[in-house]
Each structure stands twice: as structure tokens, then as C-alpha cells.
Amino acid sequence: MDRPRPISKTRRRLTTVLAATAVAALALTGCSGAGDSSAAGTDGRIPVLNFGGFGGGSNPKENYNPYLATALSVGNYLYEPLMMLNEYSCVYEPWLATKMEWADPSTLEYTLRDGVKFSDGKPFTADDVVFTFDMLKKYPALDTRGAWASLKSVEKTADDAVTFHFDGPGSSSLVAVNSVLIVPKHIWSKVADPTTYTNTKPVGTGPMTTESFTPTKLVLKRNPDYWQASSIRVDKIQFNNSDQGQVEQLKLARGDYDSNAMYIPDIDKSYVAKDPKHNKYWFPAGSPISLYMNLDKKPFDDEAFRDAVAQAMDKDSIVEDAQQGYVKAASQTSLVLPNAKDWLPSGIPDDGYISYDVKAAKAALDEAGYRLDSDGKRLGKDGKPMSFSIQIPGGWNDWIQAGKIVQKDFAALGITVDMQNPTPEVQGQNRLTGQYDLTFGVRGGSCDMYRNFLEPLASSETAPIGEAAKTNEVRWRDGTTDALIDQLRQESDPAAQKKTVGELATIMYDKKPYIPLWYGASWFEYSTKRAVGWPSASDPYAKPSNMPIILTHLKPAK
DSSP states (O other), rough: OOOOOOOOOOOOOOOOOOSSSSOOOOOOOOOOOOOOTTTTTTTTTSSSSEOOOOOSSSOOOOOOOEEEESOOHHHHHHOBEEOOOOOOTTTTEEEEEEEEEEEEETTTEEEEOOTTOOSSSSOOOHHHHHHHHHHHHHHHGOOTTTTGGGGEEEEEEEEEEEEEEESSSOGHHHHHTTTBBOOHHHHTTTOOOOTTTOOOSOOOOEEEEEEETTTTTEEEEEEOTTGGGOOOOOOOEEEEEOOOOOHHHHHHHHHSEEOOOOOTTTTHHHHHGGTTTTEOOOOOOOEEEEEEEEETTTTOOOOHHHHHHHHOOOHHHIIIIISSSSSSSOOTTTTEEEEEEESSSSSSSSOOOOOOHHHHHHHHHTTOOOBBOTTTTTBOOSSSEEHHHHHHHHTTHHHHHHHHHOOOOOOTTTTTEEEOOOOHHHHHHHHHTTTTEEEEEEEOOOOOOOHHHHHHHGGGGGGOTTTTOOOTTTTTOHHHHHHHHHHHHHHHHHHHHHHHHHHHHHHHHHHSSSEEEEEEEEOOOEEEEEOOOOOSSSSSOOOOHHHHHHHOOOEEEO
16 A cells, blocks of 8 residues: 555444444434525635645546546545545544444445435436446446445435345445445436546535646535535635645745645644634644565564564654654554544554563564674574665655664664665555565554455455565465454454454554554645634544535634
């Protein structure tokens, strides 16, 4: 997986079930969509908000096909899923559907919201849902989240109901199914090839529609017929594309942006201090960045060696020196805390955080048979001085600084580590094929607990050195881990899922297949000069990536 990139940008909690769990009875309704009583004027609304980039590369083309990697990154303003996953709380909120319920472990039933219209005025119906999913089945290239990995069929069971049939227990597919954005059948059924369709005049059910486009500026306007239009107080959003990092930082600091998502050195001085009353930021924890040790090589296949290394990693220095204190040290469980604390088993001390203790690490290596020679060099069990390389992509300066700290940590144990800085593409390929000793990698950290453990740990997701692993890049192979992951795939009871996740977290803590070091940041800067109601550390009602949820909270600043 590539390095986490900046993300482009309390509703009432409707269920306590986290992602990848089966929802036993989520039967609460949200807002009704009876048009917009405030459409006649702009009183109580925000005329325009300025956001950062809209994607599309260095020469973006107008493309709003929500299933293509080349599309502009505004699809979630135009189209909507059946249920909206709150990526902070990992709670599903009713959206195009007001309820989802498991009839049995392989049958999922949705009740659709009444009165929803597409932006061209045509009604949203169960036929649109069935058509959308059938289209993704017919054209697998569009099914980027793997909704059809275990689906058998999708059928309309009433004017306001759709039923999903899986080829086995379907709870592990819940996140994928609810990530699919629904498109109108009356338009897309006429498209000859949706895999090449650029969809320059998008029609969706979302809160915004398109107004204008240039390669540097994209303007969206408020959809007055949106089903919860009374909650959308933003008339326009203007996105601004630029690849000039320092210029963008200056523009943010001087107040050109109401919200952006970028890394800024010394943010308190360079951004907040420019307007302390209005300039704010919040960097919620994302996926952990971890130290990968190639488990197909010695001594990394030795649990005692990995245990000692985990104690020798100075995570606090990485956080403060390499990450400017913007992030937090990661739990060895690989769970993102505090968000996922409910999933932590009670038997793991200190929330799975491993203290920095070089003395204990040295003693553990001595006891495991890795002793020092007269020159202070740590010897492998073959009697030779231990020396490894660590691969970190060139140009990724924060990772390189973290790598230098890891080098020092190994040196304190008497182990030499040489840093190599290949291109990101080469480092990624070497990680996949196992052509490395040490490297940094990113897996897990999402609301999808099944995939959080499947991708980095399942034997089925790996391959021998020289062959490309799917996602298990450390090459962990363990029968107990595999059995637990398969058990999690089949479970639909939330309590049972938490128990299984707890057992997997315990394996991470005890066996240390890899070592999480720090949580990646979800970059998010915002100004309260024109709008208030942004999520924050004191009110973490959603992640910055949950812009459809955030839009329903924004109000004009007084």
C-alpha cells in the first residue's frame, strides 16, 4: 500500500455496530427529503466556501464517473451510498436507505428512503440500486471496492426495498457494499461502455451539482432538491488545483481557503498564528505506519528477536522529531486508538503501547542467543555481525527522518542498518515481492475490521520471496491467525466479532508480525471566518473525509 496521502476534506448515532459487523436491526430513520424551504434566498446560508484540490493529476480533465480512478475527487458530493459510514466512529448512518437488516447471515435487506430525487428531478427508486450493482457485476473494473467478491445477486423486493444475497456469511462485505455510489438507471442504462464513460454532466442524489470546470478551478453548487436540503447551508464550493506546495501553504495561511488538507511545517506558527481566532486544525489518527521485517529472512522469523526490536523503537522521538508532534505513537495491536478502544481485549496492558526500553531489549537479545562481540557488534546465531538495510522512498522526508531514528535504535543494540532510498514505485514493488530486509508499510486502520487483519496477516494474501504478495507484505503465515480471520468473516454478532478481533489484536501484541510505529495523520485545516460546525478534536463527530456528513453541520459564522 502506498503512503497515506492528505485527505481532501455528533450526528445522532444510529447504531453501535462498527464497520464490518452485521447490523442486527438498524431501524432508525434520518431526515425526510421534502424539498427546500430556504431555496428562495441565501439567508442563513454560506454563499461560497473555498477548498483545496480536486484531483485529476497535473492536467485534469472533466470526469465525474464515480467508479474510475481518473475521475475528479468530488464524487461523494454528487452521488450517495445506501448507508453512510462515519469513518471516525465507524457507525453507519441511514442515507439513501433508512434501514438495513440481516434476514439471515447471507441475506441483507435495505429499506429505501422515500421522496429522494436525482438532481434532474427524476425519482430515486429500487430499480436504480439494482441497476447500479448489476452494472458493477457486468463490468468488474468498476467494482473497485470488491462489492461482488461474495455477492450472488441483488433484487428489488418492493418499491422501497432491495435485498442482497451473498454466497455465504456476508458481514465482511458490508463496508464494500455501502461504499458503492448509486447512479441513475435512466441515464447510465444508455451508456455503451461505463468503463470509459467520463460523465461530464453528472446527475446524482447528492447535496451538490456541478457549475463550472477549468483545469485549476472546479465549482459545485447546492442542489435545491436534495432530500436533506434544509441541512445544507453552503451555496457553492470552489475547489482550487495547484501543485505548488509552498504557494498553497501561503494561500492557506493568508485565509484564501476555508478548508484544505495538507502537511504544513510548524503549523501553529505558520497557520494558526496568522489568525488565532479563526484558523484551526485537527489531524485525527489514520492508518498506522509500521516497521516491516521480512519474515522469510533470518533473524526476523524469530519471535524473540522481533519482541526485542519492538522494545527498542523510540516511537516518541519519531512522533516529536520526524512528525513534529502532529501524530501519536501507535498501539502494537494495530487498532487505531482511541477510536477503536471498544475492540481492545481487557488482557492487553497499556492499550497495547510498548514502552521504549533499550536495556530490556538488549537483555532480551542476549537471552535469545544474539550476543555482543568484543567490538560491541551484535552477532547472529551464525556468529556473524548483524547488518541489514531499510528501504524508504526517496523524497518522503518525514519517513526518512523516522528511518534515521530507527537506524539509531538498531545501532543502540549493536546492529548496523543501512538506509536505501529507492523511488516510491520501486520500494512498493520490493515490498510486494519480499525484496527487502526492513521497510515501512501501511495496512489497516480503517473501519473494516475484517480487512484490517486479512490484508496484512492472512496466509492467503502472501507469496514466497520473488513473487508478488497481494497485501501480506511481511509474509506472516500462522494457522491460528488464518482461522480467526475466517471466523471473523463468518460472524454476524457484534459481540462475537469484538471477541475475535480481540484475539487477533492479542496475536499482534504477543507475536509482533510487524511493529506499528505511529499513526498517519488525516490532514485537516479549517477556518471559522465564514463557516462554523467543522469537526474537531473537541467535537469529533466525523473524519475530515466524511464531507457529506460535515456539510450537514456547517453554518454561517456570526
